[in-house]
Amino acid sequence: MLACVWTGAVAQQTSNTVQLVIEGKVIRVSDGDTIAVLDKDNKQHKIRFQGIDAPESKQDFGQASKENLSKMIFGKQVTVVWEKVDKYRRTVGKVLLDGKDINIEQVKAGFAWHYKKYADEQPPEDRFTYARAEETARAGKLGLWQDPNPTPPGEWRVEVKTERWGPAPPDGTVIGNKSSKKYHRADCPGYRDMSEKNRVFFKTVEEAEAAGYKRAGNCSPEISASRAASVPKTSTISAQAQSAQAVPVAAPASVAATATMPAAVTGEIIGNKNSKIYHRANCPGYKNVSEKNQVRFKNVEEAEAAGYRVAKNCPAP
Numbered sequence: 001m002l003a004c005v006w007t008g009a010v011a012q013q014t015s016n017t018v019q020l021v022i023e024g025k026v027i028r029v030s031d032g033d034t035i036a037v038l039d040k041d042n043k044q045h046k047i048r049f050q051g052i053d054a055p056e057s058k059q060d061f062g063q064a065s066k067e068n069l070s071k072m073i074f075g076k077q078v079t080v081v082w083e084k085v086d087k088y089r090r091t092v093g094k095v096l097l098d099g100k101d102i103n104i105e106q107v108k109a110g111f112a113w114h115y116k117k118y119a120d121e122q123p124p125e126d127r128f129t130y131a132r133a134e135e136t137a138r139a140g141k142l143g144l145w146q147d148p149n150p151t152p153p154g155e156w157r158v159e160v161k162t163e164r165w166g167p168a169p170p171d172g173t174v175i176g177n178k179s180s181k182k183y184h185r186a187d188c189p190g191y192r193d194m195s196e197k198n199r200v201f202f203k204t205v206e207e208a209e210a211a212g213y214k215r216a217g218n219c220s221p222e223i224s225a226s227r228a229a230s231v232p233k234t235s236t237i238s239a240q241a242q243s244a245q246a247v248p249v250a251a252p253a254s255v256a257a258t259a260t261m262p263a264a265v266t267g268e269i270i271g272n273k274n275s276k277i278y279h280r281a282n283c284p285g286y287k288n289v290s291e292k293n294q295v296r297f298k299n300v301e302e303a304e305a306a307g308y309r310v311a312k313n314c315p316a317p
Helices: 062-073 102-108 116-121 124-139 153-165 205-210 225-229 239-243 253-258 300-305
Strands: 002-006 009-014 017-031 034-039 044-049 077-085 091-097 174-177 182-184 199-202 269-272 277-279 294-297
Touching: 017 044, 017 062, 017 091, 044 077, 044 102, 062 091, 062 102, 091 102, 102 124, 116 124, 174 205, 182 205, 199 205, 269 300, 277 300, 294 300
Parallel strands: 044 091
Antiparallel strands: 002 009, 009 017, 017 034, 017 077, 034 044, 077 091, 174 182, 174 199, 269 277, 269 294
């Protein structure tokens, strides 16, 4: 074994595998899957538990999840085995207390989901045991599973954003960010994410660009008017070709009438296998269901016949 030490973190090499390790005292429990650890050099590390997703603090069972985790590890010396730092600069890893996996203990108690969106980042044995732990907690109606259809944190956050925003702006509205000078069309990820104080509204992309705003990096280019107009109304476009086209948000009515919309926008229903919730194309969470959890239905009736219910943040049809 080869070990190197720096500011309380250890790199352990066994065979050809390198494990990064943080050892220290748990000084804060933020919620059911996030803690702060103080190492021997008095450096704080914010830790996000790998493989699980606990309710947000303001969600149902959010405080209970936090309290359960606090009882297990607050004030105690833990070992964090990690391989990744997320976009919020949190260290993502498995938290061990005297060799015991605390991540899976949260799942066993019914206070966290197995985070299937990132399951491919787990070792195969953890993927299996975490999934089984969730199934067992669900069957026993433990913790959050006392609710037969608890809302996953990702969907809950979308609902909160929708409520904070209030009524959606008119169709085709382009939203600019005063701070970054970037704009989002309604079909762009992040359309509803910017803070209210930074929002500026434009009627069209052209108006936004004339004001000095640039398209956000996560927005795909629009279909050009000439290309959209060249598509006959009666033509049949394959699903593959449809998925490759972007939907023109601010196109003139004459262009919109001739452009062929992707199948998902014209009424395809996406269900979430994990939560048993479905989204119509006009629902804020429509694009947020991870691919591995998606199940598609032709219409609402088919989804509901399969036991799915409409997401709470979906507007009335």
